[in-house]
Amino acid sequence: MLTKIPKGKDLSGFESYTLGSDPMQKAVLPGSGATPRLKGAKQLREEVLDRGLCTGCGMCLGLCPYLQEMGENVAMISDCQGETGRCYAVCPRTDTNLDELRQTLSSSWAKGNRDFDLGPFLSVHMSRALDPEVRERSQYGGTVSALVRFGLHTGRLDAALLTRWTDEPGESLLPGPMVAKSPAEVLAASGSKYTACPTLKILDQTLRESAGRLGVVGRPCQILALRKRMRLEDPSFAPERVALSIGLFCMWSLSYRETRRWLEPALGNRRIEKIDIPKGRFVVQTAEGPVELAHEELLRHTRESCRRCFDFTAELADVSVGSTEWKEDWNTLIVRTEAGRDLTAAAAAEGWIELAPFPAERERLLREAAFNKKKRVLESLEQEALSSGRESYLRISQEERQYFRKPS
Numbered sequence: 222m223l224t225k226i227p228k229g230k231d232l233s234g235f236e237s238y239t240l241g242s243d244p245m246q247k248a249v250l251p252g253s254g255a256t257p258r259l260k261g262a263k264q265l266r267e268e269v270l271d272r273g274l275c276t277g278c279g280m281c282l283g284l285c286p287y288l289q290e291m292g293e294n295v296a297m298i299s300d301c302q303g304e305t306g307r308c309y310a311v312c313p314r315t316d317t318n319l320d321e322l323r324q325t326l327s328s329s330w331a332k333g334n335r336d337f338d339l340g341p342f343l344s345v346h347m348s349r350a351l352d353p354e355v356r357e358r359s360q361y362g363g364t365v366s367a368l369v370r371f372g373l374h375t376g377r378l379d380a381a382l383l384t385r386w387t388d389e390p391g392e393s394l395l396p397g398p399m400v401a402k403s404p405a406e407v408l409a410a411s412g413s414k415y416t417a418c419p420t421l422k423i424l425d426q427t428l429r430e431s432a433g434r435l436g437v438v439g440r441p442c443q444i445l446a447l448r449k450r451m452r453l454e455d456p457s458f459a460p461e462r463v464a465l466s467i468g469l470f471c472m473w474s475l476s477y478r479e480t481r482r483w484l485e486p487a488l489g490n491r492r493i494e495k496i497d498i499p500k501g502r503f504v505v506q507t508a509e510g511p512v513e514l515a516h517e518e519l520l521r522h523t524r525e526s527c528r529r530c531f532d533f534t535a536e537l538a539d540v541s542v543g544s545t546e547w548k549e550d551w552n553t554l555i556v557r558t559e560a561g562r563d564l565t566a567a568a569a570a571e572g573w574i575e576l577a578p579f580p581a582e583r584e585r586l587l588r589e590a591a592f593n594k595k596k597r598v599l600e601s602l603e604q605e606a607l608s609s610g611r612e613s614y615l616r617i618s619q620e621e622r623q624y625f626r627k628p629s
Contacts, residue, residue, distance in 0.1 A: 260309045260316075262287065262301035268611075270295060274314045274526045276442040277474070279398070279419025280450060281308040283426060290419055293477040311449045313442040314526060318616045322448055322537055326558055337595075337624045338588040340536025341557050345584060347545060347577040348554035348565075359411040360497070362552035364542050364574060365438060365467055366411045368564060370404035371573040372436055377564060378464055379433025383410035384418045386493075398423050400431070410438075412495050416477040417524060421446055425458065434464035441532040444468045448537045465560060468535020470543025470553070472594065473520075473527035480522045487514060529602060531615055533594045534587075540565060547583055596625045 260268075262285070269275055275295050281288050284307045287299040309315050324331040327341030336342065349362030355370070356363040372378035380402050387397045396418035401407045421443055428435060437447055444466055451460035484505070491507040498504070503516045535541040539561035543553045554576070556562050568574045599622065602613045 259305040261303045261306040262297060262308055265306075265309045265312060265315065266297050268614075269312055269314045270297065274529065276313050276440075276446075276526045276530075277417030277419050277524070278313055278439070278443045278446045279422035280311045280313075280424065280443075280446040282419055282422035283424055284308055284311070290422065293417060295419075307450075307453060307455070310453060311446050313445040313449070314529065314614050316616070317445065317449075317614055319531070320616070320618050320621070322445075322452075325448075325452070326537060335621075337621050338591045339534055339555065340532070342536075342541075342555050343558070343562055344556045345579045345587075346554045346556070346565075347548070347551045347579050348542075349551045349575050351572055351575055355408070355411070356550065358408055360495075361544050362550055363411070364552040364554055365469070366407050367574045368467060368540070368568055369401070369436055369438065370407045371568040371571070372465060372564060373401065373407065374404050375567070375571075377434070377567075378436040380427065380431045381407065381436040381438065382420060382424060382427055383407065383438050384414055384420050385410040386414065400427055402431075415475050415496055415498070416480060417474040421450075424450070428459065428462055433462070435462055436465040436467065437463060438467045438469065439535075440469055440471045440474065441535040441537075442471075442526075442530060444535050444538045445532065465540075465564060466538045468538030468541040470534055470541065471527075471530075472533055473523040473530075475519070475522050476524050480519075483518065483522060484514070488512060529598060529614075531595055531598050531602075531617075533591050545583060546586070551577070553579065553583070553587065592625070599625050 265281070277293055277295075279290075282290055282295060285301070287297060287301050288295055288308060289298045290296075323335075323341050330341045339345075347362075348364045350356050350359065350364060350367035352363075352367065352370075355366050359366045369378070369381045369383070373381060380400050383399050383401055384396045385399045396414040396416060398418060398420040399406075399410055400423070401410065417440070420439055421437075424437070424447070437443075439447065447463065447466060450458065451463060488505065488507065491509050491512075493505055493507060495506040496504070497506070498516070498519075501516050503514045503519045505512045505514065534543065534555060536557065539558045541555040541557065545551050545553050554565070556565050565574070565576075569576050599615075602615060605611070606613045
């Protein structure tokens with residue numbers, strides 16, 4: 222049952238809206254060469270929200286006051302009659318022409334030099350922060366924290382949109398968005414959060430309120446939503462001010478509520494300081510010491526939307542960072558764009574990160590993991606489309622579909 226907008230709800234930043242009216246209802250993704258499938262809030266609710274497929278990226282929350290965060294999910298709190306809208310256009314689980322998005326990032330991809338396993342990229346490295354404190358407080362090699370700190374220190378970035386643990390009592394598993402404007406502030410967001418955070422809900426607000434260049438760190442679904450937002454023809458948004466995107470490797474994220482119910486009996490009142498999932502284990506670091514729990518049980522609490530995610534390595538980011546699944550004090554670093562290469566090279570040259578060759582055997586295993594994830598998801602999406610009659614959100618070339626039909 223939809224309700225009226227509650228009295229006292231903050232509508233700052235939404236002054237141009239009236240019920241059922243989005244000033245960007247005519248916004249489209251340009252250059253597709255095909256008639257865009259323009260839809261709005263009604264279809265977002267039917268295709269994504271009501272089916273439990275929301276990724277929790279947060280992008281739509283910053284665009285419309287009739288969408289509201291409810292725990293870890295998004296709910297529509299008032300009926301919107303608009304036929305089209307930005308909320309639908311930016312969602313990572315609505316119509317996504319992945320091949321077209323890749324072409325906007327990579328001239329090589331546009332020319333036909335395509336790597337279907339890893340997406341567009343320029344180089345792959347092992348990497349780690351050179352500051353011992355950053356490595357100690359971060360996940361694995363601390364590369365993400367080091368790159369963001371370097372960008373802020375050198376003025377390449379004026380602010381960075383990150384995710385940190387909340388300070389709310391009794392909510393130690395709940396992450397929340399933050400904006401860092403100095404290298405020191407970045408450490409408050411260090412370490413992986415395995416429950417989804419709607420970080421992008423403050424993207425538009427941050428760009429309205431903060432001058433200069435913004436860096437964004439996010440999961441693959443968030444990087445996808447970011448790229449969709451950047452391509453909308455929207456006079457209220459300046460895409461050129463998003464100076465850098467860092468994508469995090471992600472196979473899945475956890476349902477906050479389900480994971481909390483599972484962990485509370487084991488952890489009691491101990492506050493979580495860090496979570497790690499090294500090589501098939503699940504380790505929760507608390508102030509009193511580490512607690513190891515069953516990895517198999519953990520996987521039962523993944524979000525439904527993650528089972529439809531085609532992208533494990535955040536291939537639309539400027540740089541992508543993940544574990545090596547081999548050396549715990551190093552990261553895997555995939556440099557994808559010129560902006561990513563310039564930042565990475567400068568950070569290495571000025572002693573903020575260390576780069577090392579990525580072993581051929583580790584690249585083979587990385588490709589295998591990416592291939593198997595994509596093959597599994599594509600088969601699931603195709604089967605679902607056949608059984609339900611619904612068109613899949615994902616649009617890729619026939620060549621790519623055939624590539625993932627070969628045996629693993």
